[in-house]
Amino acid sequence: MTRLGHTQALLGPELFKQVRETPVLVVGAGGIGCELLKNLVLVGFANIEIIDLDTIDLSNLNRQFLFRKPDISKSKALVAAATARHFNPSSGIHIHARHGNVKESSNDLEWIKGFGLVMNALDNMDARRHVNRLCQAAGVPLIESGTAGYLGQVSPMMRDQTECFDCVPKQAPKSFPVCTIRSTPSEPIHCIVWAKSYLFGKLFGEDDEAVDTEELDKAQAEGENAEEIENLKKEAAAFREVRQALGEENGPARVFSKVFNADINRLLAMEDMWKVPGRVKPKPLEVDAIMDGSFVPPPLRTASKETNGQANGKKEETANGNQAVLKDQRELSLKENLELFVDSCRRLSARAIAHPDIVLSFDKDDDDTLDFVLATANLRATAYGIPNRTRFQVKEMAGNIIPAIATTNAIIAGLIVMQSINLLQKKYGAIRLPHLKADPTKPLSKQERTNPDPKCPVCRDVYVLFKTDVTRCTLGEFAQGAVREWLASSLNEDDFEFTILEGGRILADPDFEDNYEKTLAELGIERGKMLTILDEDEKYRPIHFCICEPAVNATTSFTLPDKCPQIPLRPVAPAPPQGSPSPEPEIIEALPLSVTSTISTKRGRADDGDVSLGSDALKKRKVDVEANGTVDGEDDDDIIVLE
Ligand SMILES: Nc1ncnc2c1ncn2[C@@H]1O[C@H](COP(=O)(O)OP(=O)(O)OP(=O)(O)O)[C@@H](O)[C@H]1O
Numbered sequence: 347m348t349r350l351g352h353t354q355a356l357l358g359p360e361l362f363k364q365v366r367e368t369p370v371l372v373v374g375a376g377g378i379g380c381e382l383l384k385n386l387v388l389v390g391f392a393n394i395e396i397i398d399l400d401t402i403d404l405s406n407l408n409r410q411f412l413f414r415k416p417d418i419s420k421s422k423a424l425v426a427a428a429t430a431r432h433f434n435p436s437s438g439i440h441i442h443a444r445h446g447n448v449k450e451s452s453n454d455l456e457w458i459k460g461f462g463l464v465m466n467a468l469d470n471m472d473a474r475r476h477v478n479r480l481c482q483a484a485g486v487p488l489i490e491s492g493t494a495g496y497l498g499q500v501s502p503m504m505r506d507q508t509e510c511f512d513c514v515p516k517q518a519p520k521s522f523p524v525c526t527i528r529s530t531p532s533e534p535i536h537c538i539v540w541a542k543s544y545l546f547g548k549l550f551g552e553d554d555e556a557v558d559t560e561e562l563d564k565a566q567a568e569g570e571n572a573e574e575i576e577n578l579k580k581e582a583a584a585f586r587e588v589r590q591a592l593g594e595e596n597g598p599a600r601v602f603s604k605v606f607n608a609d610i611n612r613l614l615a616m617e618d619m620w621k622v623p624g625r626v627k628p629k630p631l632e633v634d635a636i637m638d639g640s641f642v643p644p645p646l647r648t649a650s651k652e653t654n655g656q657a658n659g660k661k662e663e664t665a666n667g668n669q670a671v672l673k674d675q676r677e678l679s680l681k682e683n684l685e686l687f688v689d690s691c692r693r694l695s696a697r698a699i700a701h702p703d704i705v706l707s708f709d710k711d712d713d714d715t716l717d718f719v720l721a722t723a724n725l726r727a728t729a730y731g732i733p734n735r736t737r738f739q740v741k742e743m744a745g746n747i748i749p750a751i752a753t754t755n756a757i758i759a760g761l762i763v764m765q766s767i768n769l770l771q772k773k774y775g776a777i778r779l780p781h782l783k784a785d786p787t788k789p790l791s792k793q794e795r796t797n798p799d800p801k802c803p804v805c806r807d808v809y810v811l812f813k814t815d816v817t818r819c820t821l822g823e824f825a826q827g828a829v830r831e832w833l834a835s836s837l838n839e840d841d842f843e844f845t846i847l848e849g850g851r852i853l854a855d856p857d858f859e860d861n862y863e864k865t866l867a868e869l870g871i872e873r874g875k876m877l878t879i880l881d882e883d884e885k886y887r888p889i890h891f892c893i894c895e896p897a898v899n900a901t902t903s904f905t906l907p908d909k910c911p912q913i914p915l916r917p918v919a920p921a922p923p924q925g926s927p928s929p930e931p932e933i934i935e936a937l938p939l940s941v942t943s944t945i946s947t948k949r950g951r952a953d954d955g956d957v958s959l960g961s962d963a964l965k966k967r968k969v970d971v972e973a974n975g976t977v978d979g980e981d982d983d984d985i986i987v988l989e
């Protein structure tokens with residue numbers, strides 16, 4: 347019996363026909379995507395489109411087995427398709443591979459409606475949200491998936507039948523108050539974040555002197571505390587000075603004495619700061635004493651077995667109780683950290699001097715930047731009595747590395763195919779029940795899925811296919827023809843007052859019709875975007891008109907579906923607490939022509955990891971808010987976000 351003969355016998359002729367004919371979309375040709383594509387081809391799916399924006403990297407080869415060394419730098423989607431085709435050569439399968447971003451404007455509502463099933467094999471929230479919205483708008487079933495180390499999950503999503511990706515709140519990225527990072531660290535991660543997203547930027551990142559000065563002058567003019575501004579200016583000037591001297595022979599020593607000695611002494615002088623219960627005073631570090639082994643580090647703040655055995659400088663022999671451990675897994679002595687600090691400072695400043703136009707940034711795979719973060723984080727940790735970390739641990743923490751495990755990807759890809767079959771059979775009971783999870787303690791577990799959240803801002807809204815020539819159709823024509831004559835009349839609303847938005851922009855409202863004469867193109871509306879209607883009485887759910895290519899041979903400037911869909915009412919919102927102002931969206935009167943949405947084939951943004959964890963980026967938000975010497979407690983809501 348042929349390979350497909352087995353599948354046919356298993357599935358029965360009707361389901362097998364669906365498998366063969368249903369057009370399916372796979373988004374992402376990475377760890378899960380490669381496994382999935384292979385499975386789909388072997389099961390007999392014969393009409394597959396796969397899209398990925400990335401090219402193959404050496405680090406992909408350990409688990410993305412559709413790729414080989416000679417494929418490095420080639421398009422993931424194209425190579426994956428070319429390899430997978432050979433897995434079932436006799437089956438007459440058609441794989442359409444696309445090297446591109448799923449968010450491209452050509453991937454609009456009409457495009458997604460062309461699929462019977464969509465499968466996400468992505469690694470970031472942004473793209474997942476985008477595909478979820480498209481699928482919800484089109485009513486096309488989506489199978490969402492993700493893995494993080496040994497954990498993984500598969501979640502089928504079907505409009506009106508199950509919750510969607512946005513019905514469920516996602517875990518917020520881990521964040522730290524700025525003052526914890528800047529002045530009162532208590533855990534190794536606080537020191538790593540400080541080294542990576544504060545100190546590294548100050549010494550080697552973009553020189554923000556002009557911005558600093560301008561902002562501080564402005565704040566002073568606006569009446570901010572003059573002493574605080576003065577402190578901030580001094581702090582900025584001090585950093586500038588050590589930064590400029592970095593290339594000199596004693597450059598690293600000057601940085602050391604500023605950040606590990608003078609700054610700590612200044613903090614210690616702020617007595618009120620150390621009266622907070624539980625807060626432990628740091629101890630300034632001294633180069634000479636560290637080098638001759640006489641420096642006595644402060645005791646470790648946690649009652650842990652860890653020793654930070656810097657006192658005798660013999661850490662190198664006792665680290666982890668094992669001399670034979672790999673270099674990266676050995677904890678450095680205080681002296682070694684100091685030497686590594688000096689050495690990495692020299693390497694980085696040599697790079698900065700050789701290429702002044704290239705701004706250095708932390709990269710876990712760049713040894714110079716990793717060494718700098720390792721050494722400075724450990725030196726700071728020592729000053730604060732916090733346990734040190736090994737190079738391996740710092741790389742993992744600073745790089746937000748979650749190991750990708752091929753077996754988890756393979757299990758998840760198999761479960762995606764099982765759920766695809768359930769969806770094709772419209773076994774909604776089956777897709778609602780097994781929200782399948784892979785977990786090392788219980789290889790397969792299921793979690794009952796819930797109904798859509800009535801308040802979900804994605805799957806409870808209404809979406810309308812709006813085919814239009816954006817260079818011809820004006821906003822006024824849209825408001826009259828699509829909203830008043832088509833939508834409002836089907837709602838039996840004679841006096842329908844509404845606001846038109848695109849993204850966060852208000853294009854028109856009952857008192858603002860200045861844009862009515864402009865074409866949609868002039869307003870920056872293009873294929874793939876949505877015009878959203880909100881009624882003034884807030885009676886109905888938002889209605890999104892999804893811009894698609896004009897109909898062939900269209901004589902009018904737009905075409906609408908024959909029938910207006912049913913527009914549900916909004917759920918009744920609980921009364922806002924007394925005195926709380928209602929949020930007003932921003933009105934943009936003079937609209938900039940922002941049609942320049944350039945889509946890169948490489949991501950310019952950080953991944954947010956599989957499931958809801960992990961990322962390659964540590965974002966810094968407003969790190970400089972705290973004046974040097976003005977720490978106002980842990981409840982500071984300025985945060986440094988670890989995504
Ligand atoms: N907006 C997008 N459009 C198309 N493909 C995307 C988009 N965002 C992410 N992807 C693709 O999704 C895939 C996710 O796969 P995976 O999680 O294995 O990541 P990876 O980049 O291959 O591996 P790693 O991040 O571990 O190096 C990647 O190939 C990535 O290029």
Ligand SMILES: [Zn+2]
Binds near residue numbers: 510513514798
């Ligand atoms: Zn939803």
